[in-house]
Amino acid sequence: MKVLVVMARHQTIDVSWFDGMKVRLDGQSLPYDGDPESVGRVVHERVSSDESRAVDAIVTRARYGGIRFRDLAVWNEATDRALEQIAPEAPLPVGITRAQAASLQAAFPDLPVWLAFETSFFADLPEREALYGLDPVFMTEHRIRRTGFHGWYHRAAVHAARSTARRERSRTWSRILSICLEPRPELAAIRDGRPVMVTGGMTPFEGLPGESSCGDLDPSILLKVVDSGRLGPEQLNQVAGEEGGLQALAGGPVTLEAVIRCDHAGLELAHTVWMERLIRAVGAGIAALGGLDGVVFSGRYAGAGRWLEIGLRERLGQALEPSVMWGVSYFSERLDAVLAEPAILKLMACGPVPERT
Amino acid sequence: MVQYTGQELAVDVKRLGIKKAGVDMYDLLKRKMTGVESELVDFASELIRMPSPSLEEQAVARRVAERMTELGFDRVETDAIGNVVGILLGRSSESTVMVNAHMDTAAVEAESAWTRQPLSGVVENGTLHGVGASDCKGGLAAAIYAGALLKRSLLPLRGNVVVAATVAEEKGGSAGIRYLMEHTLPSLELKPTHAILAEPTGLDLFRGHTGWAQFDVVVQGISPFEVDDAVQAISRDLELDPEATPGIEESRIDRPRFDNVGGYRRGVIGVSRRLAVMDAGAMCGRIERTATRAAHGAGNVNVAVQIPKTEQRFYTRQTRMTETRVEAWEVDAYHPAIERARQVLAAAGREPRVGKWTLPRLGMATAGGVLVRDFNIPALGYGPGIEALCHAADESVPVQNLLDAAYGLAALCHGYVGIPVCGWTSDEI
Amino acid sequence: MRVLVFNCGSSSLKFRLLDMPAERELAGGEAQRIGPPTALPSQIVYRVGDQPATRIEPMANHADALSAVMRLLGETPGMVPEAVAHRLVHGGSRLDTDRQVDEAVMRDLEAVRDLAPIHNPPAIDTLQACRSAFPDLPQVVVSDTAYHRTIPVSAATYALPRFMREDLGFRKYGFHGISHQYVVTQAAAMMGIPLERFHAVSCHLGSGGASLCAVQGGRSVDNTMGYSPLQGLVMSTRSGDLDPGLTLRLLAHHGGDADRVESYLNRKAGVLGLSGRSADIRDSLNPSGSIPVQERAQTTSQVYLWRLRKYLGAYLTVVGRADAIIFTDTIGECVPDVREAVCADMECFGVRMDARLNRTVHPPCDVAAVDSRVRIWVILTNEELSIARSAFRVLAPSCAA
Structure with missing residues (x-):
């Protein structure tokens, strides 16, 4: 069973082949113009016809599937219609997913294209966590619900926690905090493999500040700015999403890793603000879990977790009872392997080519 | 340890050329533009090469309908008088934004003054040349491609987007837009809540213009001498009228025409006036009072003033009686529609000024008067090219203006009827 | 005086x-x-x-x-x-x-x-x-904001561009300071701990507004309310925390009318919005009526208590070795269910409640179990006395002079 994993970013497309469980045959980063409609063509140009014939399915990462998509979904007209239906929940990523999937299918008409949604991990998030303090009828009607956005990393964190617990022959880690260190970082509290709390919200703006996104805000702030007539909602969206976060505190674009390491004075404010937000999120997560067995760092800056671990041990050592023992694990691998695994399992269960209509 | 201040850090990073992490909605629209730039310019050029004086727009209309269909508009309709309507359907019909551009062009009066063929449609030094380049085939092409950008972006729409390519604007007293609003859109169950006129504004936001109307002062009597004296006196006083009457921005008195009707001598004075605020009906009364007073000492003559009605025969062979008048109109500078447009274009990286058309030549106008005054729809202008080049030799439009207009119009339409992309500025999370 | x-x-x-x-x-x-x-x-x-x-x-x-x-x-x-x-x-x-x-x-x-x-x-x-x-x-x-002046920059700063932080003045102010200051002072005194060494989480749970305050050395180091009282906990008619993207979406939904959205989030959201019937959380904790009504009440109390619990965990972590959790004001003083729900299963923080004491409380009273490292106090707030104390502190030197 071979799958081709396609992860389109805004300037490159990461393409990897997997043969069986987690065995990467090749991995390439292909430059492209960022147009989601180009993804299929660019991938096709790279993948020779022989290679594509040897593949049983294509898996591509999709940002948003709401609660409608709880599992991998094969791309077809019905899927496209369902995505069109949920597009108002997240207009930008859903549109991009539809365009990418259509272009991949057009480029590889004989292969099934599977969509792997980041949000599917959170489809069963408990209502107490998923709902906001608003009228639930209004929330249902307008599909307002917390979803979380780094589902694949958190899923990988669960596996990493299991492996670490096995390797260290410690008791099972049933209560873990998964800290995804990506440009828009996210913390999830996971109990027995299921999320019970996540800092990401209905959109990636909520939660921990990102490299350019604001994180949690008093709602009055946005209302006051709009009311003053200084900025319209679209401009405010850009300010909160592209001009806020760590770069706003550091005075210029900066990576989360640099902020965590904080090896020059210009990053001091960004570092302290972000660390304090993280501490609060960690505390909230522990309260949500009713305890703590392990912390898993993942994402492209997973390595920076080593600095965080020192701080966390110090702070939690004060706040938690001495009897609370918790371990640390890291998931530093690429995400493509995480996406490939369920696809291969599905292929093994369903046969090589699932129905496409 | 290297010490940075925030300021130094920003400069340092800028030098390294690090860009923002992902694409926002406007980046997406721009990227969609990348693939269609030459297609848009070619299409505008093709439209210019097709002659389309008022009431003879059939070739352009056919091509516009074809292109709208090719670009994936959800519905494309041609109405009884030849207007073409392309529709992107939203999730509800509570709101509809209409982008209007006319298909007809002003008559080419002095071809010898042109340095290139008026119908050349050539692109030289980044500029597209030809009759209608600015008024309004450039805007028409941009409007159609704005719809295509929205369609291809897959951004969901709350309301509808209607791109209306209308007939008989230059010589029909806005007959095309009036028919569209009275008959065509209601039959399609569409009711615009906002309108954008893709007429030349140099990509600024225009919110109105003065009006103009043509009046016939008819002097009739038994004695030809008395009629001639009266016509002379009336012409003289009407020449002086603008100085004494506020609201008249420009006036033109034509040489009088004389004939005999049923044993009576008749003189007709053509009067064209640009009106800042007063409407055409009120101006008609004003001219009649001036003319009657002037004719008082000239003998026994009758004086009447009318806005002449002419029968327009559209290319579809339908006919309608129309008056040669355009009402002055304006949308308040602080109207929410203007404010939204400014906000949206600012978010899209544009900084338009808000102004008005000056209409350098009598007879120029837009459909705004009909939309704002007769149908109470907030309208604003946003289009490529500048009005100084309209109705003139060597009309042209910068190609970059065309492309920017398509992008800006798409952003504006999304601002009015799109489902807002709140909480997402990037596909990278 | x-x-x-x-x-x-x-x-x-x-x-x-x-x-x-x-x-x-x-x-x-x-x-x-x-x-x-x-x-x-x-x-x-x-x-x-x-x-x-x-x-x-x-x-x-x-x-x-x-x-x-x-x-x-x-x-x-x-x-x-x-x-x-x-x-x-x-x-x-x-x-x-x-x-x-x-x-x-x-x-x-x-x-x-x-x-x-x-x-x-x-x-x-x-x-x-x-x-x-x-x-x-x-x-x-x-x-009310004066007590929170000690919130450090790291907690008071929003991750917004400099022009919004400095020119427009957006920062966390925190509220209910008079009440928090009063109950913290009282609790420290009753526990015999000098205020400057007293660490606690103060929960001012009013029938209207509500906020938690993290206290280190007797000083406020964080408050769940922010630039305005809208941020933080789910309150009787206030939404509390909201995704910034959701705020923008609500703005778009109401045609950019910020006043309308602000009014909605302040007056029609929170417990009232969730339950659809009552702004009083007690009505949702003890629901009556049809099954759908009861289910909605159940959701309301779950969302209310969950947010409270998360913030309690967050602030216990911020504070470090907390000496006490303090409950005050109408809900905090009179509703044992709320105290019990948020303190349950918090042994990892050294918090263990005596369920019987919690039900029979006569404030001021410590309802923590004997073996709980963190004490759980229920204290009646007295804002007027707190204000009088402050005023006396300010005026006493000049009177003496």
């Missing part, structure tokens, strides 16, 4: 006369229905000593109410105030300490008038009227 404390509402004026530093209450009451005439007359409900009474008084504005209260007190010997303390809900960054009123303070008050458009204007107007009528009476202004 007899300190008269004024606490202004939009159409009411609460007052209390306290003998300081003995902290003995001499008189108190409330002027009600201040403003244009209504079907019911405006009146003052009061007690002087132990005698409750009601007096009908026309009071078109807060200045009238102030005069009526002063007249009323002047009628009884020994009740004439020697100082007046005014509560100010939002002191902004200009009034971040308790100050005796002078010209400079008046200028600062004008500058912060619009920061809390419902609460600040009547308080400032009352203060101005008092100053005009009794120019020789020392006055002190005590703000």
Whole structure:
């Protein structure tokens, strides 16, 4: 069973082949113009016809599937219609997913294209966590619900926690905090493999500040700015999403890793603000879990977790009872392997080519 | 340890050329533009090469309908008088934004003054040349491609987007837009809540213009001498009228025409006036009072003033009686529609000024008067090219203006009827 | 010193006369229905000593109410105030300490008038009227935000561009400071821990607004409310925390009408919005009615308690080795279910509640189990006394001089 994993970013497309469980045959980063409609063509140009014939399915990462998509979904007209239906929940990523999937299918008409949604991990998030303090009828009607956005990393964190617990022959880690260190970082509290709390919200703006996104805000702030007539909602969206976060505190674009390491004075404010937000999120997560067995760092800056671990041990050592023992694990691998695994399992269960209509 | 201040850090990073992490909605629209730039310019050029004086727009209309269909508009309709309507359907019909551009062009009066063929449609030094380049085939092409950008972006729409390519604007007293609003859109169950006129504004936001109307002062009597004296006196006083009457921005008195009707001598004075605020009906009364007073000492003559009605025969062979008048109109500078447009274009990286058309030549106008005054729809202008080049030799439009207009119009339409992309500025999370 | 404390509402004026530093209450009451005439007359409900009474008084504005209260007190010997303390809900960054009123303070008050458009204007107007009528009476202004001036920059800063933080002044202020300060001081005293070494999480759970305060060394280091009282916990009619993208989406939904969205989030959201029936969380904790109504009530209480619990965990972690969790105000004092739900399964933080004590509480009372490292206090708040203490602290040196 071979799958081709396609992860389109805004300037490159990461393409990897997997043969069986987690065995990467090749991995390439292909430059492209960022147009989601180009993804299929660019991938096709790279993948020779022989290679594509040897593949049983294509898996591509999709940002948003709401609660409608709880599992991998094969791309077809019905899927496209369902995505069109949920597009108002997240207009930008859903549109991009539809365009990418259509272009991949057009480029590889004989292969099934599977969509792997980041949000599917959170489809069963408990209502107490998923709902906001608003009228639930209004929330249902307008599909307002917390979803979380780094589902694949958190899923990988669960596996990493299991492996670490096995390797260290410690008791099972049933209560873990998964800290995804990506440009828009996210913390999830996971109990027995299921999320019970996540800092990401209905959109990636909520939660921990990102490299350019604001994180949690008093709602009055946005209302006051709009009311003053200084900025319209679209401009405010850009300010909160592209001009806020760590770069706003550091005075210029900066990576989360640099902020965590904080090896020059210009990053001091960004570092302290972000660390304090993280501490609060960690505390909230522990309260949500009713305890703590392990912390898993993942994402492209997973390595920076080593600095965080020192701080966390110090702070939690004060706040938690001495009897609370918790371990640390890291998931530093690429995400493509995480996406490939369920696809291969599905292929093994369903046969090589699932129905496409 | 290297010490940075925030300021130094920003400069340092800028030098390294690090860009923002992902694409926002406007980046997406721009990227969609990348693939269609030459297609848009070619299409505008093709439209210019097709002659389309008022009431003879059939070739352009056919091509516009074809292109709208090719670009994936959800519905494309041609109405009884030849207007073409392309529709992107939203999730509800509570709101509809209409982008209007006319298909007809002003008559080419002095071809010898042109340095290139008026119908050349050539692109030289980044500029597209030809009759209608600015008024309004450039805007028409941009409007159609704005719809295509929205369609291809897959951004969901709350309301509808209607791109209306209308007939008989230059010589029909806005007959095309009036028919569209009275008959065509209601039959399609569409009711615009906002309108954008893709007429030349140099990509600024225009919110109105003065009006103009043509009046016939008819002097009739038994004695030809008395009629001639009266016509002379009336012409003289009407020449002086603008100085004494506020609201008249420009006036033109034509040489009088004389004939005999049923044993009576008749003189007709053509009067064209640009009106800042007063409407055409009120101006008609004003001219009649001036003319009657002037004719008082000239003998026994009758004086009447009318806005002449002419029968327009559209290319579809339908006919309608129309008056040669355009009402002055304006949308308040602080109207929410203007404010939204400014906000949206600012978010899209544009900084338009808000102004008005000056209409350098009598007879120029837009459909705004009909939309704002007769149908109470907030309208604003946003289009490529500048009005100084309209109705003139060597009309042209910068190609970059065309492309920017398509992008800006798409952003504006999304601002009015799109489902807002709140909480997402990037596909990278 | 007899300190008269004024606490202004939009159409009411609460007052209390306290003998300081003995902290003995001499008189108190409330002027009600201040403003244009209504079907019911405006009146003052009061007690002087132990005698409750009601007096009908026309009071078109807060200045009238102030005069009526002063007249009323002047009628009884020994009740004439020697100082007046005014509560100010939002002191902004200009009034971040308790100050005796002078010209400079008046200028600062004008500058912060619009920061809390419902609460600040009547308080400032009352203060101005008092100053005009009794120019020789020392006055002190005590703000709810002052206690939170010690919140460090790392917790008070929003991750927004500099122009929004500095030019527009967006930062966390925190609220309910007078109440938090009072119960924290009381708890530290009852536990015999010097205030400067006292760490706690104070939970002011009112029937209207609610906030948690993280306290280190007796000082506020964080508050769940932010730039405005809208942020934080789910409250009776306030939404509390909201995804910024959701706020923008609500704005778009209401055609960019920020006032409408603000009104919705402040007055129709929270427990009222979730339950669809009542702004009182007690009605959702003990629901009656049809199954759908009960299910919705269940969801309401779950969302309310969950948010509270998460913040409690967050602040226990911020504080470090907490000595106590303190519950106060209507819900915090009177609803054992709330205390129990948020403290359950928190042994990892050293928190263990004595369920029986929690049910039979007579505040002030510690309801933690014997083996709980963190004590759980239920304390009746007394904002007027807290204000009087602050005023006395400000005025005592000048009196002594």
